[in-house]
Structures are given as structure tokens and as C-alpha cells.
Amino acid sequence: MKRDELAVFGADEVRELLTYPDCIAIVREAMMALSRGETRQLLRTMIHMGEGRTFAQMPGALSDEGMFGAKMISVFAQADNPGVRRHRGLVTMFEPEEGRPVCVADAEEITHIRTAAATAVATAELARKDAGVLLLLGTGGQVHSHLAALPLVRDFTRILIWGRLSERAAAVVEAWQDRLPVEVAGDAEAACAHADVICTLTGARTPILLGDWVRPGTHVNVVGSSGPGPVEIDNALVARSRYIADSRASALDAAAEFLVAREAGVVTDAHIVGEIGEVLLGRIAGRENDEQITLYKSLGHAVQDLAAAAHIHAKHQARNTR
Structure with a gap:
């Protein structure tokens, strides 16, 4: 991958690169970093767009010198089953040296995996x-x-x-x-x-x-x-x-x-x-x-999503530089 190329990870790539054992370890470290005050994140903001329709934004930084970015996600009830809500969106990551965006990943799949990983940690x-x-x-x-x-x-x-x-x-x-x-x-x-x-x-x-x-x-x-x-x-x-x-x-x-x-x-x-x-x-x-x-x-936090996306990006880079 070229230095300035933006990597895009769909759901299949997220599942391949973010295993459950890895994500459990990632979330464990991320939650300790949060409680140590090393991470930077805002409370999520939500725009309600009518019954069963929400757009949420979750920005954060893994540290003052680390990767940073945001998750943007829609939480919509399904027309054929209003009791089921899909979480669709993107996690966008930036590198800390020049502030370049380096990857975009499927937020729904990251959310599925990291939420269960956080439950496993607890x-x-x-x-x-x-x-x-x-x-x-x-x-x-x-x-x-x-x-x-x-x-x-x-x-x-x-x-x-x-x-x-x-x-x-x-x-x-x-x-x-x-x-x-x-x-x-x-x-x-x-x-x-x-x-x-x-x-x-x-x-x-x-x-x-x-x-x-x-x-x-x-x-x-x-x-x-x-x-x-x-x-x-x-x-x-x-x-x-x-x-x-x-x-x-x-x-x-x-x-x-x-x-x-x-x-x-x-x-x-x-x-x-x-x-x-x-x-x-x-x-x-x-x-x-x-x-x-x-x-x-469990409410879920930007630090969990960003740490998971950073791992996906690092693993992808390692594979492409062999």
C-alpha cells in the first residue's frame, strides 16, 4: 500500500483482521488506558431523526501522540422488524504525525466484535x-x-x-x-x-x-x-x-x-x-x-472502536510490507 493511500476495510476484511482473542486483548488495554486518563474522547452525540432513527458520532484519540478518529453510525429500526436495530456506519482513523486519514472501516462489524469483546473482558x-x-x-x-x-x-x-x-x-x-x-x-x-x-x-x-x-x-x-x-x-x-x-x-x-x-x-x-x-x-x-x-x-466507547480499527490497519500494513 502506498504511503498516502487510504485503506478501506469492509465487513469481510474486518472479520478477517479482527479476531475475538485479539479484540478481547485490545479492549482490555483500551479500557485501562481510558481509566488511566491516557485517551481523549468526548461523550457521544446523537441526532434523533424520528422514531427508531438516530445518527451518532463518537470522536476520540488513543493518546496525545496516538492514532485518532471517529465513529459515525446510524441506528435505525428495521422496517420489517421494528424491534431490531442495525448499527451501520464508518470508523475513520488518522495518523498522529501529519494528521493524514489512513483508513476507513465498517463500523457495524467492528461494533459487533468489540461489544462482545468488552463483555468478555468484564x-x-x-x-x-x-x-x-x-x-x-x-x-x-x-x-x-x-x-x-x-x-x-x-x-x-x-x-x-x-x-x-x-x-x-x-x-x-x-x-x-x-x-x-x-x-x-x-x-x-x-x-x-x-x-x-x-x-x-x-x-x-x-x-x-x-x-x-x-x-x-x-x-x-x-x-x-x-x-x-x-x-x-x-x-x-x-x-x-x-x-x-x-x-x-x-x-x-x-x-x-x-x-x-x-x-x-x-x-x-x-x-x-x-x-x-x-x-x-x-x-x-x-x-x-x-x-x-x-x-x-456496557455503553460502548470511541476508544474501543478506534483501538480495534488501529489494530486492523496495523495488521493490514504488516501483511503488505512483507
């Missing part, structure tokens, strides 16, 4: 070491990326898939049954009685997971809602949990479930124990005992 730190049963709530694209990522950090003996439409849960099971011990969960509440790790991966506007259902010692990853409004869990679960955010500033601005619980007077800002990067750095404890319910709120 699960590795916060779930009990003996966690053996995984419950995934949701049947969209993120269920597949989480099935690829989470078994890399825990040895699950059962993986339960729940969806509002049982046929969609069955389709997920059919796609993965030759690789993982997956099965359909007919009832979410009943499945929670067995689960050691629960992930909410939906576009639900009202809670699909209640605090009364979750047994002591469970780790919960709340992933689906990325802005104020839709909530996947109720106030009781927020209050019962040891609440860890990917970014404190972002959680106070956009973590829907936390904001609703705070508005109801159930919790205060102090309920956010800290950031996952602080847990990784050893600054705060993650899980304190085997009876505690731990919760990781």
Missing part, C-alpha cells in the same frame, strides 16, 4: 471463577458475537438462549449446536434460576430482566441499551448489584437503567462503584465475594 473479571451456566437474552446479531467471545473467558457447560419469539431462539441454537452446549430457554425467569452469567442483548424498551429473578452470585452484563430511554433491567436489579461501568462519565450521561433508578430515588451517583478499567488496574475490587451480584453496564 465477565473474566467479575463473574465467579466457577461460573458454568450462561444465559443470553436476545436473538439479534449480538447473541452470535457473544457466543463467539464469552466461551473464551469461561468454560460454560450450558448456554441458554431466550427470545420473545421461541422460533428465533431455536434458530440461534441450530446455528451453534455443533460448536457449543446451547439450548433454548423457554422462560426467562426460570432460566435465571440456573444462570451464573446473564447478558441482556436486546432492543427492549421496558425491563426483560428483573432483580427478583437473579440469584446471589450472578454476574450480569447489560448491553442492549446505549442511551437514555430504553431499559432492559428494573430498578431492583440496579440497586441489588455491585455496579461497574465502562465509563463513569458516560454512565452518568447515558446509562438508561441507572438514570431511571436514580430518578426514582433508588440509587445515587455513588452507586457506580467505578470503571472496568479501574478493576483491571487493581484500583478497585471487582467481585468481593461469591454471593454478590455484579453488574457491568
Whole structure:
């Protein structure tokens, strides 16, 4: 590739160059850098363009001397299935010496992979070491990326898939049954009685997971809602949990479930124990005992997308200079 050439990575190239093990390591380092204050990023801005239509921008820099850029993404409900939202867009990267744009990458595929990688990082730190049963709530694209990522950090003996439409849960099971011990969960509440790790991966506007259902010692990853409004869990679960955010500033601005619980007077800002990067750095404890319910709120951050895109670009360059 010529020095001034702009590299373009479509979805296929992103999948080839950004493996789940690599992305887990990338996100782990990125979240520690965020909590150390090494990265630069603004809170995401969102332009609402009508019901089920949002355009979001997420700018940032990996460090003062590092790569920088932005993710621009549309989040649109699908006409044939309003409960499913596609995240389509671009991650654009600039090099730090002359400020040249060096690559553009498919944001939807990066988002799929890095979101699941972030969940895996949190699960590795916060779930009990003996966690053996995984419950995934949701049947969209993120269920597949989480099935690829989470078994890399825990040895699950059962993986339960729940969806509002049982046929969609069955389709997920059919796609993965030759690789993982997956099965359909007919009832979410009943499945929670067995689960050691629960992930909410939906576009639900009202809670699909209640605090009364979750047994002591469970780790919960709340992933689906990325802005104020839709909530996947109720106030009781927020209050019962040891609440860890990917970014404190972002959680106070956009973590829907936390904001609703705070508005109801159930919790205060102090309920956010800290950031996952602080847990990784050893600054705060993650899980304190085997009876505690731990919760990781994933909002997603520019630093994760930019670090993933920088890795894709570096790997591409290395291949072309051999």
C-alpha cells in the first residue's frame, strides 16, 4: 500500500483482521488506558431523526501522540422488524504525525466484535471463577458475537438462549449446536434460576430482566441499551448489584437503567462503584465475594472502536510490507 493511500476495510476484511482473542486483548488495554486518563474522547452525540432513527458520532484519540478518529453510525429500526436495530456506519482513523486519514472501516462489524469483546473482558473479571451456566437474552446479531467471545473467558457447560419469539431462539441454537452446549430457554425467569452469567442483548424498551429473578452470585452484563430511554433491567436489579461501568462519565450521561433508578430515588451517583478499567488496574475490587451480584453496564466507547480499527490497519500494513 502506498504511503498516502487510504485503506478501506469492509465487513469481510474486518472479520478477517479482527479476531475475538485479539479484540478481547485490545479492549482490555483500551479500557485501562481510558481509566488511566491516557485517551481523549468526548461523550457521544446523537441526532434523533424520528422514531427508531438516530445518527451518532463518537470522536476520540488513543493518546496525545496516538492514532485518532471517529465513529459515525446510524441506528435505525428495521422496517420489517421494528424491534431490531442495525448499527451501520464508518470508523475513520488518522495518523498522529501529519494528521493524514489512513483508513476507513465498517463500523457495524467492528461494533459487533468489540461489544462482545468488552463483555468478555468484564465477565473474566467479575463473574465467579466457577461460573458454568450462561444465559443470553436476545436473538439479534449480538447473541452470535457473544457466543463467539464469552466461551473464551469461561468454560460454560450450558448456554441458554431466550427470545420473545421461541422460533428465533431455536434458530440461534441450530446455528451453534455443533460448536457449543446451547439450548433454548423457554422462560426467562426460570432460566435465571440456573444462570451464573446473564447478558441482556436486546432492543427492549421496558425491563426483560428483573432483580427478583437473579440469584446471589450472578454476574450480569447489560448491553442492549446505549442511551437514555430504553431499559432492559428494573430498578431492583440496579440497586441489588455491585455496579461497574465502562465509563463513569458516560454512565452518568447515558446509562438508561441507572438514570431511571436514580430518578426514582433508588440509587445515587455513588452507586457506580467505578470503571472496568479501574478493576483491571487493581484500583478497585471487582467481585468481593461469591454471593454478590455484579453488574457491568456496557455503553460502548470511541476508544474501543478506534483501538480495534488501529489494530486492523496495523495488521493490514504488516501483511503488505512483507
